[in-house]
Amino acid sequence: MTRAKEAKPERVSCEACPLRSMSHFRDFDARELGFISRFKTGELSLDPGATLFLEGANSAHLFTILSGWAYRFKILEDGRRQILNYALPGDLLGLQGSLLGEMQHSVEALTPMKVCVFERARLKELWETYGSLAHDLTWIAAREERILDEHLLSIGRRTALERAAYLLAFLSARLETLKGVVGSTRVLPITQTHVADTLGLSLVHTNKTLRKLSNSGLIRWRDRGCEILEADGLREVAGWKESLPGRRPFL
Amino acid sequence: MTRAKEAKPERVSCEACPLRSMSHFRDFDARELGFISRFKTGELSLDPGATLFLEGANSAHLFTILSGWAYRFKILEDGRRQILNYALPGDLLGLQGSLLGEMQHSVEALTPMKVCVFERARLKELWETYGSLAHDLTWIAAREERILDEHLLSIGRRTALERAAYLLAFLSARLETLKGVVGSTRVLPITQTHVADTLGLSLVHTNKTLRKLSNSGLIRWRDRGCEILEADGLREVAGWKESLPGRRPFL
DNA sequence: CGCTTACTTGAGTCTGGTCAAACGGGGTGG
């Protein structure tokens, strides 16, 4: 378990938040912005592999990702691991724990990350006084639920090839919405082990499945990542129609 | 697709709501109760098999279950079906659609049901003016997310036998919290087809798996339902520790 | 009484799992 780096002295002010300026995210009005600024207590930089939340822990914080990737997962006693979802810039982490008590899943950094730190205790004020943000919070939770629904369908009823194509198409679509904030929108920083643990497949079978997608020219596997060559082709293999919501809120 | 019955003229007033009196649910104060009473626009009775929400539709309503069971599910074009979760008395249905637009899953009644009907449009007032209820709404969404997380772990990484045991233990635990509102807390009103579509298994294999649990004396399959004989035994087979949150909010 | 729905059971097949081994690149300590 890697330690988090010390927060750097200089911090991004919420007014100048790089996410705010993106057309993909809904903007705040002055009053909301004031609250968010007070709500934010700092920033944190994390190395790949660092733990943001540990299953069973009771964290006092919430995070919004400024840059980098993370993933949420659960593990069974004998080590079997299931990755639940990936988190990208603009995503909120730790809401479940804030509302329901202790975390029942872990969260780990996949790449170097920067996150905003919020104080769990201040959430009360948000619900009491900032109705529009309370709405946003529920919206965010509902969105995660919808993603999990689709993922459940995938693991439960799609074949290995469909599953793999769906996952890559999904991540590619998410990345696409972040054009400008992330470097490349075509390379997913995941290993085949991550893919396997997301799809509920063995590593060996995952490798063979991904090979089929490579051979079809839809992706190219490289160093420690997956390059998306034809997102449309992936979507077709997966039998995927729906798109992700357009403009969305964040905190 | 069965039609919903006409709402009966007599309706349960929120003041006398049978769910409120249960120790399992958090109670409202007078102000909240006033809002909920205005928020509720009627009641609906549904036959088994009736559709509450249809994937792709844009419903103007939200429901809270007063009695009976429903289930949420998605289907692929070729008919493969995945059941996402079950909904019992006190559960809220349709929140996803209210926030994100059209429904991306369907909901169907499993037994005869009674539901409270709420107007989607009035939610705005809830966020703006009733902070405690806004909190509850987020709480409810976070709880569903947590359930889906666990379910995802189950389908992705547990064996068929573990999965089956987990599902039955989970449903049994949920029923247990509703002692008093439901008739028996030991009989789940589901068919093996439902179990199969929840676990991501074929019907035949599900049958053989459930047989093992029967032969171990943990359950007894009957008519169109599953009788739980030893919930602890099921939990053990599933390797399940966590319990569901105690007192919880509802609308 | 015939039809439908739910549950059973057996036989054969196949998708996906396990085991084993090897390769290549990057880091590290001798």
Added chain:
DNA sequence: CCACCCCGTTTGACCAGACTCAAGTAAGCG
């Protein structure tokens, strides 16, 4: 500088859990 090791990827051989096909039973209903 090089040997070694670790991690991520790849491949082949074999195995098994889960699927499909098929058929049969039992209960409920018009």
